[in-house]
Amino acid sequence: MPYATTATTRLDHIRANLAAIRHRVGERLVLAAVKADAYGHGAIPVSQMIEATGAADWLGVATVDEAVAIRDAGVRMPTLKLSHALADDEVAACVTRDVDLAVVSEKTLDQVARVAADLGRTASVHLKVDTGMRRIGCPPEQAPDLARRADAAGLRLRGLFSHLPVSDTEGGREFTRAQVATFARVADAVAAARGTVEVVHLANSGAVLMHPEAWFDMVRPGIMVYGSLPDPTTEASVPLLPGLEWTTRVSFAKRVALGETVGYGRTWAAPRDTTIATIPVGYGDGYSRLLSNRGRVLVGGRSCPIVGRVCMDQSMVDVGPDASVDEGDEVVLVGRQGGEEVTVQELADLMGTIPYEVTCLVNSRVARAVAE
Ligand SMILES: Cc1ncc(COP(=O)(O)O)c(C=O)c1O
Incomplete structure (x- = not known):
């Protein structure tokens, strides 16, 4: 039992989620977003599993370092850096590793062409069009000219893409449909200007x-690959299994008398004599301090509240007046135990955030395991 606190990436569940996505979208290609360390699940084991099983066709990363790490781990499958690279050496790092780059303007496109020419290589690029996210991308009306410019510069224009800010809510339907219509017009205009773009x-x-x-031609799911909906109200049209289990163990247990307080700030007082278990996990591991006096964990198959403030390295749990708990007993922070489950969405709700952030917060201090 070398590590008390372990995050287990359920590769079997992630594979099942990708199979369910494939089933839903039919013949389309699937790009799995593995940026931000696969949303905190471990980009290397996730990418290696995806390549070995063919669970997706493409990988999506955010940074050059993420792309390099995946290639260094031996993953060769098509990979897109979803945002443009800024420095020439970043562009070169991607081009030499066959990582496709986003281009968003004349400037970014010319830079990739110049760096690739210096390297004596052909770079693959995807032109990003801004249809309403207002983050990165060229205006829709510039896309045909930029596409022709990419061809003339000797780039392989492999993709054309855009992004959707409100595709996950009922209230966003109208805006999303308008974006889809704009994007379809852009794709037609680019096809008319220089022929159809591959993806x-x-x-x-x-x-x-x-x-x-x-x-x-291709879908680009991220959060659903890891088992959560992007929003609690998103239509759950694909069955999803949780990609992460997060456990620790009781490090200390003691009786606390009625009225005694627990932890920093003395924010919780025992309403009765009870047993308090301490667990060796805190905000220094990515278990948010926002879960102070709000979160719950599973101990002995029962749901038990986090009491007092989550500390940097430890937290306290009220296991109840009659519970027998021993040092070393398993504690589930995220996952199932007995008939109970704590989901990433539940933690997100308690923290006032989204599931994306909950799993991204789990940091390198936490030991990692995979379930195949
Ligand atoms: C360009 C792009 N495509 C796809 C995704 C995946 O999004 P989601 O995790 O909401 O499926 C992201 C993530 O934010 C993104 O930035």
Whole structure:
């Protein structure tokens, strides 16, 4: 029992989620977003599993370092850096490793062409069009000219894409449909200007779940690959299994008398004599301090509240007046025990955030395991 606190990536569940996504989108290609260390699940084991099993066709990363790490781990499958690279050496690092780059403007496109020419290589690029996210991307009307410019510069224009800010909610349907219509017009205009682009792609998880009209040639799910909906209200049109289990063990247990307080700030006082278990996990591991006096964990198959403030390295749990708990007993922070389950969505709700952030917070201090 070398490590008390372990995050287990359920590769079997992630594979099942990708199979369910494939089933939903039919013949379309699937890009699995593995950026931000696969949303905190471990980009290398997740990418290696995806390549070995063919669970997806493409990988999506955010940074050059993420792309390099995946290639260094031996993963060769098509990979797109979803945002443009800034420095020449970042562009070169991607081009030499066959990592496709996003281009968003004349400037970014010319830079990739110049760096690739210096390296004597052909770079693959995907032109990003801004249809309403207002983050990165060229204006829709510039796309045909930029596409022709990419061809003239000797780039391989492999993809055309855009992004959707509200595909995951009922209230966002109208805006998303307008974006899809704009994007379809852009794809037609680019095709008329220089021929069809190989891979036209738009759909994030929200659109996989709620907008079949946004699927084009490839879908780009992230959060649903790891088992959560992008929003609690998103239509759950694909069955999903949790990608993460997070456990620790009781490090200390003691009796606390009625009225005694627990932890920093003395924010919780025992309403009765009880047993308090201490667990060696805190915000220094990514178990948010926002869960102070709000979160719950599973001990002995029962749901038990976090009491007092979550500390940097430890937290306290009220296991109840009659519980027998021993040092070393398993404690579930996320996952199932007995008939109970704590989900990533539940933690997100308690923290006032989204499931994406909950799993991204689990940091390198936590030991990692995989379940195949
Ligand atoms: C460009 C792009 N495509 C796809 C995704 C995947 O989104 P989601 O995790 O909501 O499915 C992201 C993530 O934010 C993204 O930035």
